[in-house]
Each structure stands twice: as C-alpha cells, then as structure tokens.
Amino acid sequence: SQQGEEDPQALSIQEGENATMNCSYKTSINNLQWYRQNSGRGLVHLILIRSNEREKHSGRLRVTLDTSKKSSSLLITASRAADTASYFCVSPDPGSSNTGKLIFGQGTTLQVKP
C-alpha cells in the first residue's frame, strides 16, 4: 500500500531556480522523511520532520508539514546540477509502529539543467 504520493512526478528546472515538490499521505503519521536517490545509487536521508513540527530547514532545503491536509512539501533553493535525482517522501507504516518499516511513493524526478 502506498502512503506517500509525490507531485509532480517529474520536474525540470534551470540551475539557480528553486524546486518545489509536494507530497500527500493517507493516514496519521508520527514523522515524515524525505530521501534523495541519485541514479544507480542508494537512498540518502535528507530530513525528518515530526508531526508536531510545521517547518524545518537544512541548508538549502526547507520542508513543511500540514497534518490537517496530510501534506508536505520540499523546497530546494538555488538548485544545482548535482541536485538532479529522485526525491521521495516517506513515512513509517502505521501498521508497523514497532519496526520503522517505511512506505515509499513513486517519487519526483528532478532534473536541474546547467
């Protein structure tokens, strides 16, 4: 079952522009995480936002969380070609609260053109 769904599925921007990716989820969460996956590589954890937080920053990343709308967004400011990757919003499976099992969506594929 899919918990998080990212939108858009694909995004292409010029270097220096900002990139915004959105995520909607279905059930209540304790936290929501964003991961990045470069082509042919594993996933890299970017940021974790807890259900009692509304916004969190990490470098050029800004994540927001609206639990009333069951949605989150990831903003990458001043994008670089190296930001080209797939981005996933992920939350622990609500039916597996003791394991940390993550449920992934299809992700947003971001292309940053130099």
Added chain:
Amino acid sequence: GAGVSQSPRYKVAKRGQDVALRCDPISGHVSLFWYQQALGQGPEFLTYFQNEAQLDKSGLPSDRFFAERPEGSVSTLKIQRTQQEDSAVYLCASSFGRVNQPQHFGDGTRLSIL
C-alpha cells in the same frame, strides 16, 4: 568505509538458479531492512531484522525469498529458483534504533534474471 555495503553490485542469473545477496550494515546498527525496487518505482519493503531476530517478513513476495542475519550484523537475502519477475534492485538499509530513525541505504544489488 562507514556506510552500508552491499555485494555484489550486479548479478546476472539464469531463470531457475538460486542467488544470494549480501548486506554489511553500519557497525552497531540494530535495525536492518531489505527493500526491492523495480525500475522507475519507489522501494518496496521486504523484511526487517532487529539484531538477529526477523520481526517482519510481510513483504517477501513468495516462499522462494529467504533472509537471515544470524549474528545480528551481516545479512543475506536468498532467492531460490529465480524468476524473471525477480529482476530488480535490492536495497539494504540499517538504522541505529527502530522507529523515527533515518535509515542508511547501501547502493543496492541490481539483479537481472535471464
């Protein structure tokens, strides 16, 4: 290195053969996860270990899939009598705790069944 290591990086097998995929988690990480990622999709959970105990194997697609972590460190995912639909990238992740902890991923094993 200090990251999660997976081997082999690529594996080609003929349909019907057995394969074994290895994961070396980050030292000291209690939790270990296996995910399967089809082309263009997000990872899908296969199984979870807490130390040597396999606490969740609900994502294993069939009884041809078997995973173990006998000493609570290295893990092996074995697929018997491989089928073409088993072709995918198999990702291993580890985390220090259970829930609400970032997962650290290896670069995966790309399995191709001919």
